[in-house]
Amino acid sequence: MIGGGIAGLVAARELSAKGLRVLVLEARDRLGGRVWTDHRLGRDLEMGGTWLHWVQPHVWAEVTRYGLAVTRGPRPEQAYWLAGDEVRTGTLEEFMQLIDPGMRRLLAGTMRWLPRPAEPLAEPALAEVDGFSVQDKLDELALPAEEYHANEAAWVGHFNAPLADGAFTSALRWTAATAGSWHLMHEASAVFRLAGGTRSLVDAIAADAGAEIRTSTEVRRIDHGPDRAVLTTAAGERIRARRVVVTLPQNILGDLEVSPPLCAGKLAASKEKAASKGVKVWIRVRGPIEPFFAYSSAAHPLSVVRTEYLGDDDAVLVAFGADAARISPDDCDAVTAALRVWRDDLDVLDTTGHDWMSDPYSRETWMMHRPYQVTRYLNAQQQPEGVLHFASSDHAGLWAGFIDGAIESGLRTARELATHLTGAR
Numbered sequence: 561m562i563g564g565g566i567a568g569l570v571a572a573r574e575l576s577a578k579g580l581r582v583l584v585l586e587a588r589d590r591l592g593g594r595v596w597t598d599h600r601l602g603r604d605l606e607m608g609g610t611w612l613h614w615v616q617p618h619v620w621a622e623v624t625r626y627g628l629a630v631t632r633g634p635r636p637e638q639a640y641w642l643a644g645d646e647v648r649t650g651t652l653e654e655f656m657q658l659i660d661p662g663m664r665r666l667l668a669g670t671m672r673w674l675p676r677p678a679e680p681l682a683e684p685a686l687a688e689v690d691g692f693s694v695q696d697k698l699d700e701l702a703l704p705a706e707e708y709h710a711n712e713a714a715w716v717g718h719f720n721a722p723l724a725d726g727a728f729t730s731a732l733r734w735t736a737a738t739a740g741s742w743h744l745m746h747e748a749s750a751v752f753r754l755a756g757g758t759r760s761l762v763d764a765i766a767a768d769a770g771a772e773i774r775t776s777t778e779v780r781r782i783d784h785g786p787d788r789a790v791l792t793t794a795a796g797e798r799i800r801a802r803r804v805v806v807t808l809p810q811n812i813l814g815d816l817e818v819s820p821p822l823c824a825g826k827l828a829a830s831k832e833k834a835a836s837k838g839v840k841v842w843i844r845v846r847g848p849i850e851p852f853f854a855y856s857s858a859a860h861p862l863s864v865v866r867t868e869y870l871g872d873d874d875a876v877l878v879a880f881g882a883d884a885a886r887i888s889p890d891d892c893d894a895v896t897a898a899l900r901v902w903r904d905d906l907d908v909l910d911t912t913g914h915d916w917m918s919d920p921y922s923r924e925t926w927m928m929h930r931p932y933q934v935t936r937y938l939n940a941q942q943q944p945e946g947v948l949h950f951a952s953s954d955h956a957g958l959w960a961g962f963i964d965g966a967i968e969s970g971l972r973t974a975r976e977l978a979t980h981l982t983g984a985r
């Protein structure tokens with residue numbers, strides 16, 4: 561198993577349960593990959609994946625299996641958005657009503673294009689819309705400026721990318737997973753989280769994995785033949801395996817030395833890179849404050865911010881922007897300036913986050929495809945190649961880009977590998 565993120569750990573658990581001997585090689589000094597609960601700003605904060613929901617079947621099965629407690633952030637009492645340079649305030653409900661017409665029109669064709677959300681390529685004509693960016697489709701609506709910017713900011717929050725780079729089909733896939741309801745899609749992706757942090761999920765799966773797990777072990781090279789593979793680690797160790805599960809994110813898979821090389825579809829997707837290249841920032845402000853939600857537009861370094869934790873004398877906000885190159889989570893002054901777009905009354909005490917785009921073991925945040933990537937590459941990304949199998953949330957069927965997708969992919973790949981090895985079903 562190359563990688564001890566959620567997909568790798570789930571695949572390890574399933575394969576061990578089938579009686580196979582599993583070795584997990586993880587490059588970082590910790591497990592979890594793009595989920596990482598770290599103690600910062602006085603709280604356990606999620607640097608990566610955070611929110612989950614009962615409409616996400618694979619992650620919810622894990623919540624049930626391990627009896628994990630689920631909680632949520634404070635309900636926002638006030639919303640802020642922009643109309644040109646003017647800041648508008650209202651209730652969250654009023655904001656939702658503002659974006660509702662745009663959301664409905666944009667997503668009207670969801671179930672036509674994705675009649676079976678867990679099989680995104682089920683509709684043979686999907687390529688007809690896969691070439692559009694979400695920006696193309698938003699522009700077609702010719703919304704009034706206030707509605708346009710509010711919708712745009714909401715989509716930047718979902719895409720973590722410049723909207724001209726993000727495939728319209730990614731927006732459709734998220735919404736199809738909630739049977740066409742954008743409200744439910746919105747809730748599924750941004751409200752409920754694990755009370756014990758994603759660490760509680762990672763620890764539970766790892767404890768159950770029944771595998772030997774080695775951290776700080778980067779795999780640099782794979783040589784594979786018809787009935788075995790040899791992995792070479794960064795330290796020069798050579799490890800033989802009958803089968804290998806590769807869980808590297810799309811953006812770095814092409815950097816792994818593989819002989820014979822991976823198929824063209826996998827390499828092309830890796831070279832093109834995902835659309836997502838954004839930033840997630842945690843901001844501690846002096847309290848007490850009322851919980852709020854704020855949306856700007858794609859033009860601002862932070863497009864979305866909201867209160868996630870409330871203390872007696874402080875509060876912690878979480879914010880997202882489309883481009884990690886435009887703002888560093890550790891640059892307190894820049895983050896303070898970005899917040900002033902809506903509010904100049906907040907006293908910023910400290911900020912933090914993780915730069916996933918510079919992280920050599922991810923170089924992406926959560927998967928959002930570029931136009932044509934799903935129809936061109938998804939099949940190739942999922943396909944095994946000889947003794948090599950591939951698991952990643954990045955190419956999951958249903959909730960690709962989510963924790964749920966990592967679990968789905970780990971389960972699917974473990975079943976596929978075990979079937980090859982033992983003929984078992």
Ligand SMILES: Cc1cc2nc3c(=O)[nH]c(=O)nc-3n(C[C@H](O)[C@H](O)[C@H](O)COP(=O)(O)OP(=O)(O)OC[C@H]3O[C@@H](n4cnc5c(N)ncnc54)[C@H](O)[C@@H]3O)c2cc1C
Nearest residue numbers: 563565566567587593594608609610611779953961962963
């Ligand atoms: C900022 C951010 C916010 C997110 N928010 C949410 C959210 O709210 N809800 C949600 O459901 N999802 C969210 N996600 C997405 C979710 O976290 C990921 O989709 C999921 O965790 C990916 O799991 P994975 O196992 O497929 O990949 P990864 O977690 O990337 O696992 C791959 C593993 O492989 C390791 N690795 C890489 N290269 C090597 C190598 N050469 N040798 C050995 N090991 C290697 C990596 O270190 C990593 O541990 C977010 C992600 C980010 C970054």
